[in-house]
Amino acid sequence: MGRKYNYVDIDFAVRVLNHPELIDNEEMRLWLRDEGHCRLLEELRRVREGSLRTVDGLRPDVNLEWEKLSRKLFRKRMLRVYRIAMATACIGILISVGWLWSRPSPVMQEALVMVPVEEDHVESEGVTLVLNDGEEIRLNRENEALLMQRLPQTFKVLSTDSLGGLVYTPQQLMGKSEELHTLKVPRGGEYFVILDDGTKVWLNSETEFRYPVTFEDERRVVELSGEAYFQVVRDEKRPFIVKTRGLQTRVLGTEFNVQAYLTDKVNVTLVNGRVAVKVPEDSREILLKPNENALYSQGKVRVSKVDVMKFISWKEGYFYYDNERLEDILTELGRWYNFTVIYEDLELKELRFQFWADRKDAFRKVLEHLNEMKKLKIEDQGNCIVVCR
Numbered sequence: 001m002g003r004k005y006n007y008v009d010i011d012f013a014v015r016v017l018n019h020p021e022l023i024d025n026e027e028m029r030l031w032l033r034d035e036g037h038c039r040l041l042e043e044l045r046r047v048r049e050g051s052l053r054t055v056d057g058l059r060p061d062v063n064l065e066w067e068k069l070s071r072k073l074f075r076k077r078m079l080r081v082y083r084i085a086m087a088t089a090c091i092g093i094l095i096s097v098g099w100l101w102s103r104p105s106p107v108m109q110e111a112l113v114m115v116p117v118e119e120d121h122v123e124s125e126g127v128t129l130v131l132n133d134g135e136e137i138r139l140n141r142e143n144e145a146l147l148m149q150r151l152p153q154t155f156k157v158l159s160t161d162s163l164g165g166l167v168y169t170p171q172q173l174m175g176k177s178e179e180l181h182t183l184k185v186p187r188g189g190e191y192f193v194i195l196d197d198g199t200k201v202w203l204n205s206e207t208e209f210r211y212p213v214t215f216e217d218e219r220r221v222v223e224l225s226g227e228a229y230f231q232v233v234r235d236e237k238r239p240f241i242v243k244t245r246g247l248q249t250r251v252l253g254t255e256f257n258v259q260a261y262l263t264d265k266v267n268v269t270l271v272n273g274r275v276a277v278k279v280p281e282d283s284r285e286i287l288l289k290p291n292e293n294a295l296y297s298q299g300k301v302r303v304s305k306v307d308v309m310k311f312i313s314w315k316e317g318y319f320y321y322d323n324e325r326l327e328d329i330l331t332e333l334g335r336w337y338n339f340t341v342i343y344e345d346l347e348l349k350e351l352r353f354q355f356w357a358d359r360k361d362a363f364r365k366v367l368e369h370l371n372e373m374k375k376l377k378i379e380d381q382g383n384c385i386v387v388c389r
Contacts, residue, residue, distance in 0.1 A: 013037070013040050013041050013044050016032075016041060126138070126186040126188075126189055127139045127183065127184065127185050127186070127189055127191045128183070128184040128186075129147065129166070129181060129182070129183055129184075130181065130182040130183075130184065131150055131179075131181060132179040132180050132181065132213075135150065136184075137150065139166070139191075165191055165192030165193050165194070166183070166191075166192075166193045166194070167193070167194045168193075168194060168195060168196050168213065178212070179212065179213040179214075180210055180211065180212055180213070181210070181211060181212075181213060182208060182209065182210045182211075183203060183207075183208070183209045183211075184207075184208050185203045185204070185205060185206065185207045185208075185209075185226070186205070186206065187205050187206050187334070187335050187336070187338040188205060188335075188336060188337065188338045189205055190202070190203060190204055190205060190314075191203045193209070193211075195211055195215070195220075195222075196212070196213065196214050196215050197215055197220060197233050197235065197238075197240075198233040199220070199230065199231065199232045199233045199240065200230070200231040201222075201228050201229070201230055201231075202228060202229040202315045203226070203227075203228050204226060204227035204228065204229075204314055204315075204335075205226075205227075205335040205336050206226055206261070206335045207224070207225065207226025207227055207228060208224070208225045208226055209222065209223070209224055209225075209226070209228060210222065210223040210224075211223075215238065216238075217238070218237075218238060219238050219239050219240075219241060220235070220238050220239070220240045220241065221241045221243065222240075222241070222242055222243070223242075223243045223244075224242055224243070224244050224258055224260055225244070225245065225260060225261070225262070226260065226261055227257070227258065227259045227260070227261065227314070228242075228257070228258055229255075229256075229257045229312055229315040230242070230251075230254075230255065230256055230257075230258070231255050232251050232252075232253050232254055232255070232256075232273075233253060234252055234253025235252065235253065236252055239251065239252055240252070240253075242258055244258060244260035244266050245260060245262075245266065246266060246279065246280075246296055246299070247260070247266045247268070247277055247278070247279060247280075247294075247296040247301070248277065248278050248279075248280055249268050249275055249276070249277050250275065250276045250277075250278070250285070251273065251274070251275045251276075252273075252274075253273060254270065254271075254272060254273020254274060254275055255270075255271040255272050255273060256268060256269060256270045256271055256273070256275055256288075257269040257271070257308075257311045257312045257315070259311065264297055264298060265295065265296065265297045266295070266296040266297075267293055267294070267295055267296075267311060268288065268293065268294040268296075269292075269293045269294075269306065269308055269311040269312065270288040270289065270290050270291070270292055270293075270308075271290060271291075271308055271312065272290050273290070274287060274288065274289065275287075275288050276288070277294045277296070277301060279296070279299065279301065286301055286303060288303065290308075291305055291306060291307075291308055292304065292305055292306065293305075293306040293308075293311065307322065310322055310324075314359065317358065317359050317360070318356065318357065318358060318359060319332070319333070319336075319355065319356065319357045319358075319359060320355070320356055321353060321354065321355040321356075322354050323352050323353075323354060324352060324353060324354075324355070325349060325350055325351070325352060326348060326349055326350070326351040326352070326353060326376075326387070327341075327343075327349035327350075329353060329355060330385070330387070333363065333366065336359060337363040338383065339363075339382075339383050339384060339385055340383065340384050340385075341384070341385055341386075341387060342384060342385070342386045342387070343387045343388075344386065344387065344388040344389070345387075345388065345389055348376055348387050348388075348389070351375065351376065363380075364380065367380055367385070376388070376389060377389065
């Protein structure tokens, strides 16, 4: 069995590939003394060579190369994290050859865009905690003392930083609290909370998450509007239930993503473990296996096998779209960069793109490279963008 590389190893390899001028750096020289690190660089170099091969001279079969490398280097259960690092390496490589494939491919009927990282996205500080009595407290350092006063005495908050999150630390209780809290994450924001039972929840932009300060003895119930990634602590005596508009998800202990924005669609994507989804009006439950997605729309649930990275990349700090509609892409980007969209030609909504970008990148860079493809033109008008031919 070959060596298993960790995220730090891959990050170093990506840095070397993207910045060969750093090869004389003492830190790099020490890292390269390890024979296994050199083998890792060689594997990533082969990915680069694979990306230079084209289909009909127009589009590289990069996905195939990533899959080959994935199977060789990483264990299945860690694949979701490591594919991000491999994708970063590929992005850096493709950037270095001058956006070779940023033009649309008439063969594939899609456009391929790679966006370099430029860390000037401004983190939102507008996350709000709504207490049981309806009082709203903006989560920032200035309000930490106020928040500590308002929370039940049996709990304490370890962090309210917008880059950190809320951590509830239960102590021994004679009874259970019936208080409910709601976290409101605005457009352009994200947040993290550890619940009473130790379950970890990552909240995406434009999301509301309602949960009890203390879970009851028989079940753990939360409500979601928006998008969240869950790492649920296993407790066979108390199933964990996520309620969304039109759909209910029940788990014992697992990792999964729920996307339930204010449309007629809800997506539940299972990373590992098992979950069951059901429509409240229907007594039947549908069991999901890892790498499956349940799509709820118009009162029906459809299960399919998916690439989970399409649904959880936001939690890892990336945007990732594979042959997605322009309207869907710009809707999600709009939640993060806080803009609305006007289409001069409604047919443009149906254009499909393959797209990678870092969530900390500036939107103007995304616009630049979308416009470079000559397939459409996007004009930035502040809080609104106009899409035209």
